[in-house]
Amino acid sequence: MTTELRTLSASEWDPWFDCVELAFGGVPFPPEKREMYAALAEPDRAVGLWDGADCVGTAGAYSFRLTVPGGAAVPAAGVTAVSVAATHRRQGLLTSMMRRQLDDVRSWGEPLAVLLASEPGIYGRFGYAAATSEMNLRVDTSRVGLKLPPGTDEVRVRRSSPEQALDACEAVYARLAAARPGTPLRQPGWERVPVNDPESSRHGGSPLQCVLAERDGAITGYATFHLRPAWDDAGPRGTVAVRDLAALDPASYAALWRFLAGVDLTSFVECRNRPVDDAVLRLVSDVRRCDARLRDGLYVRLVSVDAALEARGYRAPVDVVLEVEDAFCPWNEGRWRLTAGAQGAPTCRRTADEPELALSSNELAAAYLGGVSLTTLAAAGQVRELREGALAEASLAFSSDVQPWCPHGF
Numbered sequence: 001m002t003t004e005l006r007t008l009s010a011s012e013w014d015p016w017f018d019c020v021e022l023a024f025g026g027v028p029f030p031p032e033k034r035e036m037y038a039a040l041a042e043p044d045r046a047v048g049l050w051d052g053a054d055c056v057g058t059a060g061a062y063s064f065r066l067t068v069p070g071g072a073a074v075p076a077a078g079v080t081a082v083s084v085a086a087t088h089r090r091q092g093l094l095t096s097m098m099r100r101q102l103d104d105v106r107s108w109g110e111p112l113a114v115l116l117a118s119e120p121g122i123y124g125r126f127g128y129a130a131a132t133s134e135m136n137l138r139v140d141t142s143r144v145g146l147k148l149p150p151g152t153d154e155v156r157v158r159r160s161s162p163e164q165a166l167d168a169c170e171a172v173y174a175r176l177a178a179a180r181p182g183t184p185l186r187q188p189g190w191e192r193v194p195v196n197d198p199e200s201s202r203h204g205g206s207p208l209q210c211v212l213a214e215r216d217g218a219i220t221g222y223a224t225f226h227l228r229p230a231w232d233d234a235g236p237r238g239t240v241a242v243r244d245l246a247a248l249d250p251a252s253y254a255a256l257w258r259f260l261a262g263v264d265l266t267s268f269v270e271c272r273n274r275p276v277d278d279a280v281l282r283l284v285s286d287v288r289r290c291d292a293r294l295r296d297g298l299y300v301r302l303v304s305v306d307a308a309l310e311a312r313g314y315r316a317p318v319d320v321v322l323e324v325e326d327a328f329c330p331w332n333e334g335r336w337r338l339t340a341g342a343q344g345a346p347t348c349r350r351t352a353d354e355p356e357l358a359l360s361s362n363e364l365a366a367a368y369l370g371g372v373s374l375t376t377l378a379a380a381g382q383v384r385e386l387r388e389g390a391l392a393e394a395s396l397a398f399s400s401d402v403q404p405w406c407p408h409g410f
């Protein structure tokens with residue numbers, strides 16, 4: 001078998017995307033979703049594998065800017081649409097695309113690559129690690145009450161249409177994205193993603209609905225959701241299936257939850273992707289009836305260890321020598337002294353000094369956004385402390401008060 005790996009040209013996008021579609025089961029994307037992805041495509045940052053005229057492998061890389069601890073927005077390749085044709089699987093084609101892609105990302109000067117994995121087992125070998133978690137909820141609103149904070153009654157919740165509310169919602173998103181590690185800032189065109197609403201994605205629910213929270217004349221939050229009616233012998237048991245939910249202050253957040261939990265003819269509020277430190281867990285009267293479940297979220301790859309570690313902020317002073325293993329990106333291997341203090345920017349420089357913490361770039365990636373502690377990774381035997389105290393010092397410095405989260409797919 002001979003295949004050619006090359007940068008995608010815009011005219012090849014259709015057969016390239018057909019390959020993705022087929023690898024994901026062959027169910028055609030709804031036209032409006034396919035058009036959205038076509039509009040967001042960045043062909044000159046994507047690669048395709050061709051066997052003659054047939055596209056047999058795909059990998060894209062959006063140009064994201066990702067919020068990291070400390071608040072900086074760091075260039076990150078948003079890896080997407082990774083596929084290999086079933087006829088060509090397990091012959092090393094994914095590996096060849098990952099090799100090419102990480103070399104490309106490095107040459108573009110982007111310190112990070114991020115992705116959402118179809119399966120957790122695929123990307124560790126290429127240096128990616130789950131760095132955020134997401135929480136799914138199914139709140140039984142017939143049993144769960146809400147502890148409402150002062151000011152909730154001053155928030156007006158009013159209906160809008162997702163389209164009409166778009167600018168107001170985007171303004172809220174922009175403020176929250178800058179405050180939470182792991183969140184991509186909106187790039188041009190991406191504001192269409194939250195309002196893309198093909199019928200086949202509603203899972204029997206209504207078209208996308210929207211409410212806005214308004215306080216003192218300003219929009220302070222929003223929720224978009226589908227209503228999924230259901231009935232049994234006892235009566236209505238519908239579900240409010242939340243797509244997006246965001247607020248700038250506690251009262252607005254609680255007011256939106258009060259609205260969602262009180263929609264007539266429903267007994268459940270379902271959320272598919274919330275941050276693990278979602279304040280709603282503190283608002284509810286009965287957390288056991290929220291059916292909270294965790295799963296892996298955003299996978300991170302430190303493409304350039306030094307640039308990535310210098311780009312983020314640290315929660316406490318740190319001065320530690322890291323001994324880094326990185327078989328897939330060997331330019332990251334070796335000893336690095338990471339220093340961050342109360343003043344000046346953090347530095348991460350090559351050193352010949354004795355190592356104090358030994359780990360691979362996977363563990364650095366897991367800890368990078370502050371969602372996985374180095375102490376936990378050490379307890380799992382994945383980080384080794386070589387100087388007493390180094391682990392506690394680094395673990396505190398890497399941690400984040402706000403849990404990292406990626407609020408949308410890509």
Ligand SMILES: CC(=O)SCCNC(=O)CCNC(=O)[C@H](O)C(C)(C)COP(=O)(O)OP(=O)(O)OC[C@H]1O[C@@H](n2cnc3c(N)ncnc32)[C@H](O)[C@@H]1OP(=O)(O)O
Pocket residue numbers: 023024079080081082083084085088089090091092093094095096115116117118119121122125
């Ligand atoms: C960000 C995203 O887009 S996520 C979407 C990923 N794509 C999909 O899930 C679509 C369906 N699957 C596929 O298209 C393909 O099976 C792929 C892309 C997952 C793998 O492509 P392949 O060309 O078969 O992978 P390749 O032959 O390079 O395998 C490399 C290694 O990964 C392993 N591997 C491949 N797929 C998987 C998997 N799903 N789970 C665990 N390990 C895997 C292989 O066994 C191999 O291991 P080895 O190095 O120890 O021998």
